[in-house]
Amino acid sequence: MSTENVSGPTIVLGVIGSDCHAVGNAILYRVFSEAGFNVVNLGVMVSQDEYIDAAIETNAKAILVSSLYGQGELDCEGLRERCIERGIDDILLYVGGNLVIGKVDYAQTEAKFKKMGYDRVFTPESDLNEVIKLLYADIKERFGE
Amino acid sequence: MPHVISIDIGSTYTKGAVFGWQEGDKAFRLAARAVVPTTVNYLPDGYRQVMASLEELCRRSGEPFSETEASFADIPVYFSSSAKGGLNIAALGIVPALTLKAAKLTALSAGGRIDRVYAYKLTRRDVAALEANPPDIILLAGGTEGGNEVYVRHNGKMLSKSSVLAQRSVLVYAGNSVMAEEIEEMFAAKGFEVHIADNIMPEVDRTDTVKAREIIRSIFLDRIVKGRGLDTVVKEIGHNPNPTPYAVLRLVEAIYLKRPEMGEFMLIDMGGATTDVYSCCQPVKSIENVMFRGLPEPEVKRTVEGDLGMRVSALSTFKAAPYLAEIPGMAEFVEKVDRDTSHIGVSETEKSYDLALAGACSGEALRRHAGKLRRVFTAVGEAFVQEGKDLREIRTVIGSGGFLSRLHNFQIPDILKRGNTADNFLLVPERFRYARDKDYIFPLLGNLADNYPLLAVQTALDGLEYSENETVIPGVENIGRSSSRSGASCSCRDV
Numbered sequence: 001m002s003t004e005n006v007s008g009p010t011i012v013l014g015v016i017g018s019d020c021h022a023v024g025n026a027i028l029y030r031v032f033s034e035a036g037f038n039v040v041n042l043g044v045m046v047s048q049d050e051y052i053d054a055a056i057e058t059n060a061k062a063i064l065v066s067s068l069y070g071q072g073e074l075d076c077e078g079l080r081e082r083c084i085e086r087g088i089d090d091i092l093l094y095v096g097g098n099l100v101i102g103k104v105d106y107a108q109t110e111a112k113f114k115k116m117g118y119d120r121v122f123t124p125e126s127d128l129n130e131v132i133k134l135l136y137a138d139i140k141e142r143f144g145e
Numbered sequence: 146m147p148h149v150i151s152i153d154i155g156s157t158y159t160k161g162a163v164f165g166w167q168e169g170d171k172a173f174r175l176a177a178r179a180v181v182p183t184t185v186n187y188l189p190d191g192y193r194q195v196m197a198s199l200e201e202l203c204r205r206s207g208e209p210f211s212e213t214e215a216s217f218a219d220i221p222v223y224f225s226s227s228a229k230g231g232l233n234i235a236a237l238g239i240v241p242a243l244t245l246k247a248a249k250l251t252a253l254s255a256g257g258r259i260d261r262v263y264a265y266k267l268t269r270r271d272v273a274a275l276e277a278n279p280p281d282i283i284l285l286a287g288g289t290e291g292g293n294e295v296y297v298r299h300n301g302k303m304l305s306k307s308s309v310l311a312q313r314s315v316l317v318y319a320g321n322s323v324m325a326e327e328i329e330e331m332f333a334a335k336g337f338e339v340h341i342a343d344n345i346m347p348e349v350d351r352t353d354t355v356k357a358r359e360i361i362r363s364i365f366l367d368r369i370v371k372g373r374g375l376d377t378v379v380k381e382i383g384h385n386p387n388p389t390p391y392a393v394l395r396l397v398e399a400i401y402l403k404r405p406e407m408g409e410f411m412l413i414d415m416g417g418a419t420t421d422v423y424s425c426c427q428p429v430k431s432i433e434n435v436m437f438r439g440l441p442e443p444e445v446k447r448t449v450e451g452d453l454g455m456r457v458s459a460l461s462t463f464k465a466a467p468y469l470a471e472i473p474g475m476a477e478f479v480e481k482v483d484r485d486t487s488h489i490g491v492s493e494t495e496k497s498y499d500l501a502l503a504g505a506c507s508g509e510a511l512r513r514h515a516g517k518l519r520r521v522f523t524a525v526g527e528a529f530v531q532e533g534k535d536l537r538e539i540r541t542v543i544g545s546g547g548f549l550s551r552l553h554n555f556q557i558p559d560i561l562k563r564g565n566t567a568d569n570f571l572l573v574p575e576r577f578r579y580a581r582d583k584d585y586i587f588p589l590l591g592n593l594a595d596n597y598p599l600l601a602v603q604t605a606l607d608g609l610e611y612s613e614n615e616t617v618i619p620g621v622e623n624i625g626r627s628s629s630r631s632g633a634s635c636s637c638r639d640v
């Protein structure tokens with residue numbers, strides 16, 4: 001786990017489940033750190049509770065979940081419910097990567113993950129600069145910071 | 146020959162039996178049994194009537210009593226009371242699949258009956274409903290250890306400001322222990338009765354229901370005893386009664402532990418008002434490609450369906466099993482028994498209606514008790530997600546209660562065959578032998594399960610009459626087993 005002492009909002013980052021695709025995670029870590037976030041990067045193969053543990057300990061405002069290997073739906077379901085029981089109901093949940101197998105309409109995937117309690121859903125093609133802007137705005141709106 | 150007496154004070158009948166045994170016996174000998182209508186207003190009357198007829202029967206048959214049994218009153222008595230089908234418990238949690246489910250499991254395994262459930266925050270309307278009809282116990286849970294405090298605080302405030310506890314309810318708090326003191330103060334300040342248990346879900350994947358169950362059971366006893374005069378009986382014989390469902394649970398548990406050769410089994414106890422289901426089996430079979438989701442399931446599990454039953458609940462059963470409406474004349478029959486709950490089906494047609502109703506109760510109760518398997522597709526092929534308990538390897542289903550005790554052959558409940566779709570499967574027993582509790586003696590033996598476990602278990606098993614044929618519920622045999630393995634072996638197709 002690596003944390004840097006920056007003044008921006010803290011976010012937790014990692015690749016969920018038994019997914020070991022590491023390249024995208026390294027890129028996300030660099031990009032979000034450079035954009036001013038204090039990024040707690042858990043790396044690959046992260047369990048739901050590990051995200052929540054880190055978020056509680058660091059008072060994070062958002063969890064950024066990656067899933068690349070096609071089991072995203074299975075790995076990601078239940079994360080919001082766990083956050084609630086463990087006391088961080090209002091944390092922002094972002095998810096991105098190859099969330100489903102094969103070519104599935106994005107709108108359908110987005111709807112599915114939103115129903116699971118994720119605030120925003122991204123594809124591998126999403127523009128990361130846009131994502132950064134959204135994240136700042138969402139944090140401001142939800143936590144007033 | 147030493148003897149022991151067991152009495153069960155049910156909502157309609159008060160039943161009793163005298164059992165005798167000798168050194169070296171494997172099972173009890175049934176010396177006498179008696180039944181009288183329950184004296185609803187003052188329970189000790191019915192109790193005494195049963196005791197009197199048991200004594201009379203023993204005297205007439207010349208039952209050989211031992212030296213220590215100089216008078217009938219010297220024989221130890223164990224008794225249970227159903228307290229109108231169990232105490233009503235309102236269960237409160239946060240997430241339905243997590244703390245709320247843990248609360249439901251806790252309430253049921255303490256012998257209670259789930260009255261209402263509430264997830265997340267109580268609204269004013271919820272509180273008004275509770276005030277209008279207060280349950281015996283409010284079980285308040287929520288939050289892992291060190292976890293959420295917000296919901297429990299909100300719900301605690303709503304309840305402590307309401308009149309629910311002033312009327313009759315007792316609060317049992319079994320949530321995040323960080324909130325325990327605050328909750329205790331909130332209620333104690335108003336003079337309300339509050340009990341603090343350990344958190345029933347200390348971590349998201351673990352439950353710990355021991356303490357909460359203990360508390361619920363002691364409240365239960367208090368209520369039963371103070372209820373309708375039972376305290377005089379308690380004083381006479383020197384100890385407390387069991388809640389009836391708890392007694393049956395203890396017997397079922399003892400059979401499972403003491404007689405492993407029975408294998409995995411379940412029991413359906415169907416009455417006029419409720420249908421109870423008990424299952425004893427490994428909840429999750431280690432099968433490749435099956436992932437378990439949700440709260441861990443108990444190995445010995447009890448569920449109670451308050452809307453499924455042969456008489457008082459006939460109407461709600463009819464609603465819960467829509468296919469019953471397809472049977473000509475069924476609707477009229479249900480109306481009839483709803484008006485007259487003591488009606489006994491006499492003609493062949495009426496008997497067939499009762500059989501259909503019994504199939505619906507047991508089928509629907511089994512469906513709700515059983516887990517589910519859902520087919521999913523992953524990057525490495527087909528896999529399955531399991532929620533709830535896998536009952537597929539259960540090979541014995543015991544039927545108890547007035548109706549099932551008399552039923553020789555179990556009808557395959559239609560409802561179960563209809564439960565499966567291409568990607569969703571019910572984890573009900575694949576094939577089983579039906580065994581009826583032919584003397585309807587399980588509840589009475591349940592009272593003896595703690596003090597005479599081996600004798601009670603053997604007597605219960607001796608009393609079973611197995612049906613000749615196996616019942617087969619098609620459609621679930623190989624799902625998640627062989628087929629999933631073949632799916633896994635061609636895993637690279639996506640890359």
Ligand code: B12
Nearest residue numbers: 019020021022023024066069070096097098101124524639
């Ligand atoms: C390299 C690779 C591997 C390597 C990984 C090495 C490593 N340790 O990193 C190895 C060989 C180990 C591997 C294994 C497997 N792989 Co592979 N792998 C790839 C490959 C070719 C490149 C991945 C990569 O590094 N991309 C470059 C990075 C920069 O992009 P990225 O990961 O997508 O991440 C970016 C975006 O997605 C986005 N993003 C990601 N997460 C998030 C989160 C948020 C919040 C946001 C905003 C954005 C965002 O931003 C990231 C940075 O730009 C891809 C195909 C491809 N071209 O993508 C397949 C691919 C991902 N793998 C695939 C599969 C199926 C597997 C295996 C299951 C194969 C198998 N049958 O065993 C295993 C899984 C192993 C495991 N347990 O994880 C499939 C996934 C199928 C699907 N999802 O529909 C792919 C798509 C290939 C394919 N077309 O079939 N793989």
